[in-house]
Amino acid sequence: MAEVAIVASAFGAGVIRRDGHATWLEVAKAGGAHAFEVRRELMDDADASLDALRGLGTAFANAQMWSVWSTPDSLYAEDGALDASALREAVACAQALGARFVKLQLGGFAGDAHAAHLADVLAELGAKAAKATTNVVASETRLPRVVVENGQLEMGGRLAQFTGLFRALRASGHDGLLGMTFDIGNWxxxxEAPLMAAVALAPHVEYIHCKAVQGEGARRFPCAPAADDPLCRAALARLPSDVPRGIEFPFDETRLADDAARYVSWLGAA
Known part of the structure; x- marks a missing residue:
């Protein structure tokens, strides 16, 4: 059985904004999930403060669950330069939360010129965490694993960008510096062809977002895969079997807790 995370938005953006993440991580726990993905875009500034995230991290620890910190910010700006400020902020938030992963969009990566800069910034953040005093929350002395996700936009959603990124890191001696969140539906x-992407990127995938897609063109939207969904099953067969899988499709609003339990069981065994 694979570890399964529930992405907060599966319960509905409005529900999370109304009740907060802590309420629904308990529902995720009751449904058998191992983890819960916290979404920055579903929080106001107060809830996303470092102190508030430390409090939320305590709720995770009490529930014996691990977390993912997800931000809509991109690792690379539109001009292709590393957005070091966004990376530092995302890591600080993830550390306060005690997250296992910190997930960003890839953004405008377009070449290998900034691979070394990324390595330098992550080395700086790792050294800062290692030197943290004993008065700092324990999670803030560890560097969460940075993963980049394929998004729904052209910028940051092209297979060539991801193969280019990992090729550049390898060429510069930084292979394994960061990993990937592979979103089956977003391709x-x-x-892009999801199965082709799965074959090309499997060595770098450390977290998987699972969802099916309905509609055409710009009018696509995520939905729950059928039990025998051929694309989802084929993609999972090509991706690492020992990495966590995240539910990122909406549950039925009339049976949120039941859907959580049902799909956690299904995805863990898929």
């Missing part, structure tokens, strides 16, 4: 927004 369809950018017209």
């Amino acid at each position: 369809q927004w950018t017209g």
